[in-house]
Amino acid sequence: MQQKLRLYTYFRSSTSHRIRIVLNLKEIDYEPKFVNLLQGEHKSEDNKQELPNQAVPALHLPDGTILIESMAIAEYLDEVYPQKKLLPQDPVLKAKVRGFCELINSGMHPYQNLIMFEWIEKYVEKFDRVEFVQNVLKSEFQTMEKLLLQNHGKYSFGDEITLADCFLVPQVMGAIARFKLDITLFPTIQEVYNNLKDLPQFYKAQPDQQPDFK
Amino acid sequence: MSTSRLAIRLYTYRGYSAPWRVSIMLKLKQLQFQPFFVNLPKAEQLSNMYSQINPLQIVPTLEINGQLLHESMAIAEYLEEEFPRNKLLPKSPLEKAIVRSMCETVNSGIHPYHASRFYKYVHNYVSDINRQEISEPFLERGFTALNALVEKHGGDYAFGNQVTIADAFLYPAFRGDDVSYLVNLDKYPALKKVVENLDQLPEFAYEHPDSQG
Numbered sequence: 023m024q025q026k027l028r029l030y031t032y033f034r035s036s037t038s039h040r041i042r043i044v045l046n047l048k049e050i051d052y053e054p055k056f057v058n059l060l061q062g063e064h065k066s067e068d069n070k071q072e073l074p075n076q077a078v079p080a081l082h083l084p085d086g087t088i089l090i091e092s093m094a095i096a097e098y099l100d101e102v103y104p105q106k107k108l109l110p111q112d113p114v115l116k117a118k119v120r121g122f123c124e125l126i127n128s129g130m131h132p133y134q135n136l137i138m139f140e141w142i143e144k145y146v147e148k149f150d151r152v153e154f155v156q157n158v159l160k161s162e163f164q165t166m167e168k169l170l171l172q173n174h175g176k177y178s179f180g181d182e183i184t185l186a187d188c189f190l191v192p193q194v195m196g197a198i199a200r201f202k203l204d205i206t207l208f209p210t211i212q213e214v215y216n217n218l219k220d221l222p223q224f225y226k227a228q229p230d231q232q233p234d235f236k
Numbered sequence: 237m238s239t240s241r242l243a244i245r246l247y248t249y250r251g252y253s254a255p256w257r258v259s260i261m262l263k264l265k266q267l268q269f270q271p272f273f274v275n276l277p278k279a280e281q282l283s284n285m286y287s288q289i290n291p292l293q294i295v296p297t298l299e300i301n302g303q304l305l306h307e308s309m310a311i312a313e314y315l316e317e318e319f320p321r322n323k324l325l326p327k328s329p330l331e332k333a334i335v336r337s338m339c340e341t342v343n344s345g346i347h348p349y350h351a352s353r354f355y356k357y358v359h360n361y362v363s364d365i366n367r368q369e370i371s372e373p374f375l376e377r378g379f380t381a382l383n384a385l386v387e388k389h390g391g392d393y394a395f396g397n398q399v400t401i402a403d404a405f406l407y408p409a410f411r412g413d414d415v416s417y418l419v420n421l422d423k424y425p426a427l428k429k430v431v432e433n434l435d436q437l438p439e440f441a442y443e444h445p446d447s448q449g
Contacts, residue, residue: 075381087330093309094336101329113318114303120310124343132348133357141373145362158357168291
């Protein structure tokens, strides 16, 4: 019988990476289940029940309930596991943190996932993923930079870690490593990212530290 | 929070799905607000004029007590917490997670794939393809997922028999002018049933774009 939380994750999935950080920050013990997106395991019949939206992350609770969507999962974890709160108390600040997360979640990431690439590659021979994503990110990162300029301290919002940081690090790490984005064009993003990425809870969550890393 | 001296302004464009979600939320919470119309089809949110007013250049943006809030989901959560009358989220964290997953399926799984900048990005690479052809597979995927969630958890509305934030996201995802021409509601029976129930509620009534100043 399942005792711990079970997280369906792929090492390079930015959305899974966010939840790995959240679980580490809250010191929640979990069992990872690795889903190889490149091999299409998220779409297999075997995973039909486990991954109801054919995507990672999926969080399985001990009672069998399955949660999907990284923002919904993060909100659930922050409420049920109150140690190391990731959303501020102040309602306006809380809204700004959520707004920042959504900028990444719905404003950027949908255009750089496998669904996007697999579709467009049916139409375009020699499709340059890097060029495509750079074009998306160069304007979205400007908005992110503006938001950070208004709100940052050591971290995205002041000097306490928030959910915004759990979304920022995977997005920036992926942008640099996979899409060759020049992060020096966004000095505040770069500064906050550098303050976060080597913290142990963030480091241990990164793709190359995962057991399924290839 | 007392509503007697609140100044609420919504940067919006009538009929478009994302700002419509917020408009529905404000009406469900019985909050008076001033709409400020930004011509989204003409990309007015990117204009210099608008950037003076709203440096984020994003619609929807909610101005409340002098603060600018962006992102419909963040705004929805703020309104739910600050104006507790007419609860729009269930009590338990688990049920809230299910409602939120419905909202997010729309917010990040459907809406990005009928946004005008999505078409711009694609048309940089594939020129001889129209919006229906571009959006169709993405929308089918998103609406199929949403239909499954509502089939499992819905009743009269998206989640059980009470209106929740999920309805404020689901309804414009079909009836919004930026998406209604792209999707056939008949393909999604669980969603169709809910949408038709929501058609009856005054808070969800369509506001024609021509009625903005």
